[in-house]
Amino acid sequence: MVIDEEHAYRVCSARDARFDGCFIHAVRTTGIYCRPSCPAVTPKRRNSQFFLTAAAAQSAGFRACRRCLPDAVPGSPEWNLRADLAGRAMRLISDGIVERDGVTGLASRLGYSERHLTRVLTAELGAGPLALARAHRAHAARLLIETTELPFADIAFAAGFASVRQFNDTIRMVFASTPSDMRGRGKAPVGTPGRIVLRLPYRPPFDATGLLTHFRAHALPGVEEVTADSYARTLSLPHGEATVRLTFPADHVLCSLRLADVRDLGAAVARVRRLLDLDADPTSVDSFLGADPLIGPLVREVPGIRVAGSVDGAETLLRLVAPFAGVPLQIPDGALTHLYSAGDHPVTEALANGRLVVDVGRSIEDLTEELTPLAGPAVADEVAMRVLGAPDVLVLPKTARHLASHGPQWRPWRSYAGAHLTRKAATS
Incomplete structure (x- = not known):
């Protein structure tokens, strides 16, 4: 780009x-x-x-503005629009794969050599995978510095730094500050001990009611809890279990996390953002669909609609095809008592033996081709939409399937057109 x-x-x-x-x-x-x-x-x-990217600016020798905090913004909607190597890599880097598996692991997941991956990312984004991961670590560190009372040594390793010295050097380079100064400027931690509370930004408008309606219609007792104005669920993260509670004030999402391991903070935030489609560009979507004679009235009635995403690709797939079987949390959190698990199904076996991988690093074409013979085209389409954030997949409710022939008129935003029709069907 x-x-x-x-x-x-x-x-x-x-x-x-x-x-x-x-x-x-x-x-x-x-x-x-x-x-x-x-x-x-x-x-x-x-x-x-x-x-x-911020990583490209940092690599060119610039440091972050203390006044506007340029890392505390919604992510680029480009990473969902782009299904190319750079877009897939950015989604995996945001999920923390470089901190867990290194650049070698990232390249392996994407199916390319480290050299080729570095060349493509540098050409496309102005920074290689190490620089992009360093920017991700700096952002995670800032969140922990300003929202928790953890010792700086613990924050350094939780954010993925190899040493305290590397952590201090990066904070100075990126933010032109020290961790102590940043903690002094940050807001006091909010909430109860053991929880990390964050404000997640988005581009307005934002249809929180539609997301809550979707979550309520599909909630699993013990795994999820939906009220009139909040959503909570359990999470299975790379280093342990977690729970998240989300409320929706006027200009942000308030996210309260309980983590078994604070190294999972970055992955948890990235997954919650994908779940809520917080990096979408509603202005572009609404201006295009609003001009359509069929969808236009719905867009004007409900601006800023979001397509509910996924916190776990395998879970999203299995919820569509396999019976539910929960695994008890080690420490229950109110009504949240179980992690998601599924019963026997051919897809379960394919996931378990590694023959099928469902994560944000997959391309839409490859994942759909693998899933279709196992679960059918309708399931493959919905997984692509919810797990990969594909904006142009038409998933219609039963009451609107007669409009499928109109789908080409809604390109490249068919996922959002389907979301409008599904929301209308749920409230009619």
Whole structure:
């Protein structure tokens, strides 16, 4: 993806928050990079430089703005639109695979050599996998510094750093600050001991009611709990079990996590963001679908609809095809008592022996081709939409299947058209 720098500069001059997370604005005279909506005085055009990722800005020697916190924004919707190698790699890096398995593990999951992967990411995004992972670690560290009272040594290893020295050096380079100074500036921890509470940003508008309606219709007792204004569930993460409780204030999602291992913070946040489709670009979706004679009235009635995603690819698939069998939590959390597990099914066996992998690193085409003979085309389509965030998969409720022939008119946002029709059917 190539940035139109003249358009990017106009966005920054207008401080348009809709583009926060889509690109980075760096200022040569100060050595600082910002989100597009940063309230600071806009620099002259000749002093502006633009990057696709914070990692690329950091690699070029820029440090993060203390005023606008450019890492505390929604992620780019580009990673769901792009099913190419760079997009798949970004999704896996956000899930923390480099911290767990190294660049070798990332390359293996994607089916390429480390050399080729590094070359592609550097050409496409301006930074290689190590730099992108370092930016991910810095973001996770900032969250832990500002929202917990954990010792800095514990935070360093929880965020994926190899040593305390590496942690301190990265914090100084990225944020031009020390961990102690950042903790002094951060807000006091919120909530009860043992929980990490975070504010998750998104691009408005945001249809939280539609997501709650979807979760309520599919909730599993013990695994999930849905109230009029909140959603909670158990999570199976790389280093242990967890629970998450989500509420929906006016301008963000309040996320309360209980983790067995704080090394899972980054993965938990990335998965919750995918579950709620928080990195979507509702303005683009609504402006396109709003002009359609069939979907337009629904879009105007419910702006900012989201497509409910997934916190675990295998779970999402198995919930569609296999009977439920829960595994008790080691420490129950109120009504949350079980992790998800499934009974016997050919898909269960394929997942267990590694013949089938369902995660955010898969391409839509490859995953659909593998799933269709095992579970059927309808299941394959829904898994692609919910697990990979594919925006152009048409999944219709029974009451609207007669509209399938109109599907081509909704490209490239058929997933959102289906979400509008499903939401309407659920509330009719």
